[in-house]
Amino acid sequence: MIAGVAPRDLPDHQRVVITGLGLTSPNGNTWEAYREGLLTGRSGVREYEIRYIGQTLAGVCDFDPLKYQSRKESRRGTRAGGIAIYCARGAVEHSGIDWDNTDRSRVGIYIGVTEHGNVETENEIYEIKGYDYDTAYWSHHHNPRTVANNPAGEVALSLGVVGPHYTIGAACAAGNAGIIQGVQMLRLGDCDLALAGGVSESIHTFGIFAGFKSQGALAVHTDPTRASRPFDMDRNGIVVSEGGCLFVLERLSDARARKAQIYGEILGYAMNTDATDFVLPNPDRQAECMGLALRRAHLAPSDIDIVSTHATGTASGDSQECIALRKVFDGSGGTRFNNTKSFIGHTMGAAGALELAGNLASFQDRTCHATINVDVLDPDCALPGLILNEPQELSHANTILNNSFGMLGINSVVIVGRYT
């Protein structure tokens, strides 16, 4: 972003807009179904079993992997790759772009991931256990499945993209980081169209469940749909989920030239680092990240209509984010706050992108979806504009600030505005 120039005053070739999106979420495999789920309180969390852990809870996607892949392609690739292809091809279709006549060397693929490769490595170790750990039985597919660029590379193969493709490893800030990378590459002229966002296959690695459980941060509840409960007094941890969301990003000049429908404009973004702890968040740095994104967007906190919070349902994380939110939004009476993880759990690398997509629909329906599963609001999380349990119609919905934070103190914020 150019310092001193408001984003909407930039020339059209420096303004970046959203012209399409594709997603799969535990509660919907299209933007419409997902939004309907968020407005009607439909959870995507269910009982789930995985080796060594046994019964637990997870957000599971039920998209048809054969919609865009042959059975052989699906078998050859990874779950993250399959999710990414489903999202990417859905996004391209949604954008209405003439794909057959799109220069594939000018398309960039930028996909955020929390982690990648654990699923396949665990599977291989489990497999060779049956052969006395003889590595002669280790699959030749392991390396192409576990290289960190795998999900983006699978999209490139599926769509014939020969421009840049890579993933951005950014813990649970990755979805926003993918979007930010896409915006930056468009502004640099590195590509003309960016497929950007995040994906996660993490529910297929027992290690992530075991790690959160050992950390005392894995949610448990007798009713799976009630397990993900950020801001509630009885919250007890994270529901691990899979999912993905990729946006089609274009320069405004290109979008206007092809008369594309524009769903939103990237007005600001920021990433920074706590540098204080491996897992515990730092509200000062989170607040600084939000403040930097607001300054770049040339917006005041009171200009933000909806804040999409990151809160995951842990005791510490939720209250720390609320400290940061109060620092930034104190006095912004009209700003509403919600939390999408309460519906779908924590989709890890996809979270930033999916949660933005869930809120992006508010530009059309002028409704702020709620934070569900709050029976008794934690006083530490009692933000004035927090939308609890039922969606709220708004007089206007023109700006969204999307928080996404992760381990090792990585913070990301994206601000999107209605295109005018």
Added chain:
Amino acid sequence: MTPAEIRDEILDILDNIAPDDDLSNLKDEIPFRDQMELDSMDFLDIVMELRKRYRVQIPEEDYPQLASMQSTCTYLAPRMLDLERIAR
């Protein structure tokens, strides 16, 4: 294993590797690659599956023997004569 049993086993492996292909008209004397979409990773899948199912070891220099169903069965017949599938 008889050559016919080996053929059935290879067909089962191919069905897993190339689930979109119709194998009912597979010609034994024609190379797999001339009839199916198979790449080098797929051939390694055949080798790996035989290793896992029967512990049969196929050295890399012998991979060209797996070009067609006919050559594969001819190559494997003496090596799998006394082998049975390992239950896992």
